[in-house]
Amino acid sequence: MTVFPAQSDAASLGLLERAENGTWLTFEEGLHIYKRAASADLRAAAGRRMAGLWGGKGQPRTYMMYHLLNYSNVCGENCSFCNYWAPAGGAKAWTHNFEDVRPVLEAYWNYGGRVVLFQGGNNYEIGSFSYYTDFLDAMRQRFPDMLVFGCSPTEIHFWSGKYGLPVPKIIAELKAAGLRAIAGAGGEIAHQPIRDLMFKNKVRFGDWLDIMDEAAAQGLSASASMMFGTYDGLDDRFDAEYCRLEHLHLLRERQARTAHYRAFVAWPYQPNKGRIRRKPVPHEEYVRLMSVARLYLRNFPNLQSSYLSLTREQFGASLDYAVNCAGGILYTPELVTGAVGANPNDLSRAQIIEWIAAAGYRPEERDYYGRLLVDPYTGRTPLSNLSLPKETAAAWGAPKEYAV
Template structure:
């Protein structure tokens, strides 16, 4: 364990761009002074993004179905097959949701769902094709790696073939959902029917090789250890070294209410420490996004001083976190005001971080 002086020296080196080892990252995460940690993360952020700009995207999270055989212990959103409240969106309803979002300035939709036991690959390709025919300029950010693996299992196709079919039908990029913690011991405890950490990373590598950009995420604050969190960050950093397709990292805290997983809610300080550490460890992922959806606008605003440069989505619709009883909402105008109040210039972006 390093002393305070050594910790301060390491933070200064990390701020200048020196890559952290696992032991160094863990020491800083557990021992560094909070304000020094924030200052070092901000130095990295300013080096990567010198302009005082905070970006955001206008989009809508559309969950095409909540019928799922995965049974993740942390999820309050899903319904088992045959359970009351299960649904699959018809195209008319999907189309109406997209039209409403575009009328509010959306440039993309986030299309995610469940591990439905009966919907084959043709259902998803037909859905994508129909959306693109009606909304040709819309960016479709959809289908996380666990969904891709599920489609492959149902169809008997290799994940690479599944991706090829989805891309041909109109898929533009892939969200980082389903990562949770990229440590298989943890995944077996909270989501034993979901893909492994290696499979999650493999799908992302395949997507990057095919030219798809993706995001990366972490859901923390359940059964994982602090070491697991650091290992998750390092797994993402190693993948980015290999395939270079992650545009952003988004960590958020587990919301335990209405789920089958008992856990203490992570505090705002715990969230901010992880956010700052992420900015230093993930030296090859260009953007770091706050999670105002789980933390609220004020902590999201504070995250802009812990290394983050992106405020995420306006979330015209969000169902999964809301199912746990957390329902923060924010209009585009309010988001701009929050960013400006922190001393930054708000700029709308697209998924690839090109400014609108």
């Protein structure tokens, strides 16, 4: 069990000051503050960095609305943290086609929704890769202005093996069929021995990164994710801080070369009916990780919230020290609440607007690329768009080894 330091050592205080003033910490320095700084000091330094980047109270904090289109829950991976999948042919299994989902997409469009996440399990029953491209193409024909993101590296890796197609060809065909960005699912945690305990055949983290690099080369955007608090920190098998920072470090390294990722989001494993541990990690671990992420991931200006796993107060505080965007608000929350054990009310658009306002910030809706929208729900017209920091290694002041 993790013991948090009650007081920061002198070296940590020096490193925190450097980090909040713009220095890129090395891996060893990042690990030092992660292990040796008191939570209050980590959080305060991250908060000052946050205020410098995104402004303090009264400034915008964003959210985005999207519809989660799960084309199928059939999956052969049996990941030990997942309650979503079903075996093919089972009573709970489903696989949709475009006509099945068309009514809900029509309603979503009429409501003003413009972003769809297209995602499913590693379905071993679908006989041809054209199922996916035909589905995307039908969506594009009917809703040409809908931005569709999805098809995570996990699925792309699986399709490559199942259909015998090279990854670049798969990505090119998905893009030609209308996919505009890749979902970050399947990243979980970089540390391979932990991945090996959670699943057997799913994509390795190095391949996950390579698939994202290929998507970047083909002009597709993406987001990066992390699930922590499974085996990391459960017992003395793994050094939790090392494993978590390793994940951040590998993302930071790739981002410096590709400027590919729109955002980073981390969420703590929610045991629910999962098979790994009985209770989620203490909230302090979330605070420490996100504070370190705000200081260490210098080339990820956008950090998103995993608000499904937070209370209203915890979410509000996260806007102070790490999170500039609540992330995606589901148009159809009932589809996932069973799987993640969340309360549907905590997923609604009205709720998240209220949470942001209650924390002292200005709620603004954004599109997939982070541009603020005129919000039909609140009737507010944003005064200006937030411009993101220029996304190059040089502009971020990256160390020399990251130069491309």
